[in-house]
Amino acid sequence: MSTPHALALQAINVSKRFGALQALDQVSLKLRQGSIHALLGENGAGKSTLVKCIVGFYTPDDGEVLLGERQQAIGNPRDAHELGIGMVYQHFTLIPNMSVLENLVLARPHLPAVIDWKKERQAIAERMQSMPFQLPLDASVNHLAAGEKQKLEIVKQLLLGVKVLILDEPTSVLTPDEADEVLGRIREMTRAAGLSVLIITHKFREVMTYADDVTVLRRGKFAGSAEVAGVDIRQLAEMMVGSEFSQTALARAAVAEQPLKLGIDALSVADDSGMSAVHALSLQVKAGEIVGIAGVSGNGQRELVEALAGQRPPSGGTIRVMGETYSGRRRELLRHGFHCLPEEPLRNASVPRMSVAENLAFRHYDQRPFSLYGLLRRSRMAAAAVQAIADFKVRPPLPNAPIGDLSGGNVQRAILARELGEQPNVLVVANPCFGLDFTAVTEIHARIMAARNAGAAVLLVSEDLDEILELADRIHVMSGGRLVYETTPAAADPIVMGRHMAGHGETAHAD
Amino acid sequence: MSGDTIDWITVLIAVFGGAIRVGTPFLFVSLGECLTEKSGRINLGLEGNLIMGAMAGYGVAWISGSPWLGVLAAGATGVLLGFVHALLCQQPRVNDIAVGIALMILGTGLAFFLGKPLIQPSAPHLPALHLGDWSDNPALRAALEINVLFIVGVILAPAMAWFFRSTRWGLAIRTVGESDDAARAMGLHVNGVRMLATMAGGFLAGVGGAFLSLYYPGGWSEGLSSGQGLMAVALVIFARWDPVRCLYASLLFGGAGALGPSLQSVGVTWGYYLFNAAPYVLTLALMIAASSTRVRSGMPGSLAAR
Ligand SMILES: Nc1ncnc2c1ncn2[C@@H]1O[C@H](COP(=O)(O)OP(=O)(O)OP(=O)(O)O)[C@@H](O)[C@H]1O
Ligand SMILES: [Mg+2]
Numbered sequence: 045m046s047t048p049h050a051l052a053l054q055a056i057n058v059s060k061r062f063g064a065l066q067a068l069d070q071v072s073l074k075l076r077q078g079s080i081h082a083l084l085g086e087n088g089a090g091k092s093t094l095v096k097c098i099v100g101f102y103t104p105d106d107g108e109v110l111l112g113e114r115q116q117a118i119g120n121p122r123d124a125h126e127l128g129i130g131m132v133y134q135h136f137t138l139i140p141n142m143s144v145l146e147n148l149v150l151a152r153p154h155l156p157a158v159i160d161w162k163k164e165r166q167a168i169a170e171r172m173q174s175m176p177f178q179l180p181l182d183a184s185v186n187h188l189a190a191g192e193k194q195k196l197e198i199v200k201q202l203l204l205g206v207k208v209l210i211l212d213e214p215t216s217v218l219t220p221d222e223a224d225e226v227l228g229r230i231r232e233m234t235r236a237a238g239l240s241v242l243i244i245t246h247k248f249r250e251v252m253t254y255a256d257d258v259t260v261l262r263r264g265k266f267a268g269s270a271e272v273a274g275v276d277i278r279q280l281a282e283m284m285v286g287s288e289f290s291q292t293a294l295a296r297a298a299v300a301e302q303p304l305k306l307g308i309d310a311l312s313v314a315d316d317s318g319m320s321a322v323h324a325l326s327l328q329v330k331a332g333e334i335v336g337i338a339g340v341s342g343n344g345q346r347e348l349v350e351a352l353a354g355q356r357p358p359s360g361g362t363i364r365v366m367g368e369t370y371s372g373r374r375r376e377l378l379r380h381g382f383h384c385l386p387e388e389p390l391r392n393a394s395v396p397r398m399s400v401a402e403n404l405a406f407r408h409y410d411q412r413p414f415s416l417y418g419l420l421r422r423s424r425m426a427a428a429a430v431q432a433i434a435d436f437k438v439r440p441p442l443p444n445a446p447i448g449d450l451s452g453g454n455v456q457r458a459i460l461a462r463e464l465g466e467q468p469n470v471l472v473v474a475n476p477c478f479g480l481d482f483t484a485v486t487e488i489h490a491r492i493m494a495a496r497n498a499g500a501a502v503l504l505v506s507e508d509l510d511e512i513l514e515l516a517d518r519i520h521v522m523s524g525g526r527l528v529y530e531t532t533p534a535a536a537d538p539i540v541m542g543r544h545m546a547g548h549g550e551t552a553h554a555d
Numbered sequence: 556m557s558g559d560t561i562d563w564i565t566v567l568i569a570v571f572g573g574a575i576r577v578g579t580p581f582l583f584v585s586l587g588e589c590l591t592e593k594s595g596r597i598n599l600g601l602e603g604n605l606i607m608g609a610m611a612g613y614g615v616a617w618i619s620g621s622p623w624l625g626v627l628a629a630g631a632t633g634v635l636l637g638f639v640h641a642l643l644c645q646q647p648r649v650n651d652i653a654v655g656i657a658l659m660i661l662g663t664g665l666a667f668f669l670g671k672p673l674i675q676p677s678a679p680h681l682p683a684l685h686l687g688d689w690s691d692n693p694a695l696r697a698a699l700e701i702n703v704l705f706i707v708g709v710i711l712a713p714a715m716a717w718f719f720r721s722t723r724w725g726l727a728i729r730t731v732g733e734s735d736d737a738a739r740a741m742g743l744h745v746n747g748v749r750m751l752a753t754m755a756g757g758f759l760a761g762v763g764g765a766f767l768s769l770y771y772p773g774g775w776s777e778g779l780s781s782g783q784g785l786m787a788v789a790l791v792i793f794a795r796w797d798p799v800r801c802l803y804a805s806l807l808f809g810g811a812g813a814l815g816p817s818l819q820s821v822g823v824t825w826g827y828y829l830f831n832a833a834p835y836v837l838t839l840a841l842m843i844a845a846s847s848t849r850v851r852s853g854m855p856g857s858l859a860a861r
Binding site for chain 1: 720721722723724726729730733734736737739740741742853855856
């Protein structure tokens with residue numbers, strides 16, 4: 045660690061209000077030169093808002109930002125760049141229809157009026173040598189996997205020669221291995237090149253392993269700050285939620301009657317480009333069991349879930365729910381109590397510009413009591429929404445706000461409130477905890493388990509192996525559009541599973 | 556037997572010449588629409604720009620005696636309408652499709668109103684290059700009478716592609732068109748870039764209108780445009796937002812539009828109206844083909860996102 049007093053960046057008493065919501069209230073933070081500083085907090089605590097104020101994406105209502113020891117007016121992200129501050133946003137800001145090279149060049153602040161691509165490519169290829177990650181310059185960003193995109197975002201900032209790097213949840217979409225690679229390299233750079241890093245994460249493990257200092261936010265307020273060496277996970281968790289924190293184990297109840305509720309037979313599904321993504325997949329889920337599908341993203345999971353949700357027509361095979369053929373129609377969803385929580389709920393399960401109350405009413409808006417003789421009764425919807433918001437702790441508790449304005453975790457909660465507000469018969473869940481804080485994760489896991497215990501057939505598709513090992517009764521590994529391996533949490537060997545996930549399993553396990 | 560053969564060659568030559576003549580306004584409007592859409596905004600009002608441009612271009616050419624001043628004036632009205640479009644669209648909760656339709660109707664109505672005194676007088680035409688003088692086939696000579704504006708358009712299409720690929724401004728427009736958030740994170744002024752792109756697009760559409768009144772079909776009347784401004788939107792989708800493909804697509808549409816008159820010129824009288832409907836049928840077919848997901852590659856992200 046360098047001298048403890050040299051500060052790379054300092055935010056003092058920053059406040060920001062969105063309409064009625066005080067998103068940040070007098071928050072301060074000190075980033076030491078050459079260190080990694082973690083920013084923790086529940087979903088909606090204001091972490092993203094704080095860093096966006098620092099880089100000038102938002103103008104804070106109050107407070108100031110000091111770079112080194114000098115006060116700096118940062119009016120917009122371009123100013124921040126000039127001052128050597130770079131940020132990787134929570135939601136990717138890469139341009140999908142452009143190549144890696146174009147994205148890298150575009151980020152440069154003083155582009156010449158006419159770009160000499162030959163020269164640019166050569167210069168970047170050369171500088172790429174000294175970067176922690178190597179990337180294919182001509183690949184279109186569309187075709188990069190999530191991990192590669194994250195690396196590209198980071199390389200983009202490093203190529204700009206930033207001295208302060210801000211990362212908003214860089215590891216939420218990465219596998220633990222990828223996260224270790226990315227964070228390990230970044231740590232090397234702070235030690236070797238004097239880079240200072242402010243990183244937002246929900247994962248205590250990453251804070252404890254990689255960060256030097258940590259600041260915790262709670263509902264828009266400063267809740268504490270410490271050197272990582274002097275705190276433990278429990279203390280951090282308590283700072284985050286502001287009360288004594290206790291972890292209760294999930295109770296897995298035995299379910300007596302276990303009729304078959306979801307039967308998938310030889311299902312094939314094509315991806316956007318018409319290529320087969322799921323190949324003749326067969327799977328059964330009984331009442332009162334959670335079947336986990338593990339696997340690295342991009343192996344057909346998304347297409348499988350979309351086919352089950354009725355978003356994507358299968359190219360072959362059948363889906364049977366409660367013994368009847370199922371094609372994802374609304375009537376069938378309602379009749380069979382079929383519920384789905386897809387990944388990226390803001391995109392897949394909500395209409396961002398409609399209000400929380402409206403989004404919550406999607407399942408039953410055309411039935412009593414929400415609708416009478418074909419007319420919607422908004423007061424009933426709002427009343428039901430207030431209740432659901434309270435039950436599922438959606439924050440801020442504003443039923444009339446557009447759902448798109450909620451923080452990522454709160455969108456997830458709101459959609460969960462819709463799908464688990466009534467007991468499902470069949471529940472399909474995909475990556476339910478991406479980007480969620482630990483309280484939310486615990487709670488969502490408990491609710492999924494409760495639905496199972498009450499007799500739901502649950503299909504859990506997740507890239508998080510720990511989550512699958514914790515929740516599932518049976519586990520399948522999906523690779524290359526097929527289920528290649530089956531096991532149970534008790535018998536599961538992570539090394540064997542990892543090999544199957546990577547597509548290097550021995551002979552495929554027939555089921 | 557041999558008479559038949561010659562007829563078909565004449566038809567082909569006429570369709571070729573027609574493709575250029577009828578295709579030129581398509582080319583300008585579609586390049587304008589392409590530029591606008593690349594910045595993430597759809598301007599359906601270009602039909603209005605086209606007709607306003609035709610009227611203003613004709614009027615100014617008549618008064619000043621210079622067709623080129625007319626072209627400039629036509630472009631200027633396009634800039635003005637583009638400005639209004641951009642200004643309205645950047646207000647919160649305003650939909651660009653609705654604004655476009657409103658401005659299309661406004662532009663058309665205004666042009667008819669202001670253009671009443673222009674129906675009689677005759678303005679000087681834009682000059683053409685006679686590239687077919689070496690031939691003694693009159694049909695070929697007519698077909699190779701190529702307007703200077705077409706040549707400008709042919710140069711403009713690859714120039715615009717280069718502009719998008721290799722200039723700071725071009726990249727800025729593409730970035731804004733791909734994602735508001737990415738552009739803002741880069742410190743770009745999203746509304747400003749869209750404003751300029753819409754105005755420049757309006758200019759091109761206006762110039763396309765001047766071609767209609769100052770060259771082919773020439774003169775000012777209320778039936779001058781037959782929906783080229785709207786069809787250009789379909790054309791841009793078909794061209795997958797690539798200026799060079801806009802050029803090819805314009806020629807294709809132009810050729811389809813020239814089919815009816817060409818057949819009539821060799822004495823095929825049946826199905827005249829049927830052949831005249833060719834560009835519309837083509838538009839319809841292309842729209843259906845374009846709604847398949849595979850064709851959407853190349854679509855600017857902010858357009859695809861809604
Ligand atoms: N542009 C906006 N308009 C209105 N409200 C907003 C806006 N951006 C954020 N908020 C609200 O401000 C609060 C803080 O949001 P922020 O995105 O900073 O949370 P966060 O701590 O980053 O959460 P997460 O871990 O879920 O990403 C949330 O309640 C959110 O709903
Ligand atoms: Mg956030």
